[in-house]
Amino acid sequence: MTEAEWLASDNPQAMFQVLGTPSPRRMRLFACACCWRIAPQLTEAGRRAIEAAERFADAGAAQDELRPVLVSFRSMELRSQGANLDTHLAVSDALDVRDGNRSAMWASSWAASASADTPAEWKAQAALVRCIFRRVQPPPLDAAYRTDTVLALAAQMYESRDFGAMPILADALQDAGCDSADVLDHCRDPEGTHARGCWVVDSVLGKE
Structure with missing residues (x-):
């Protein structure tokens, strides 16, 4: 896959094939991002499960913390027999997979199957792949660019999951001397x- 094909692709599964050996953390965060896309179909327990999986990805939660949250989520949905039971169980299974690659693939497929517009969902997921992964690993961000303003903006977006300030982050990076197109x-x-997992924000915060 050429760079032009990567930038134009609407097939996240095909894009994964050219990533080599991606970071397990990034693959799990991609799985979480796919699950967030169908969060309106989930209960509050489901949203807590995604949050726990994110903490697990960032090593902020141990496996023994993640598993009870997922088991509770799964049990609750089995008891409720809700209209979206299959979606809930699929999300739980995707987040429970110990292998980040498989978790990403499962979450991607289930989010697409739960969407009313599958082609649009694949397109949105391809954009997420481009956000979280690079086809070619970029060089480390110069430490001089990590000003207090840059760090604060990146940390706030990461914690809130609200990335509306990305253009402001670009301005702050440029003010700090960054000229990377x-x-x-x-x-x-x-x-x-x-x-979460955006390669620029991760570079600022020193995450891998």
């Missing part, structure tokens, strides 16, 4: 989709 364009892309 890849970094600045990613932040300013008006059609950009962002989630």
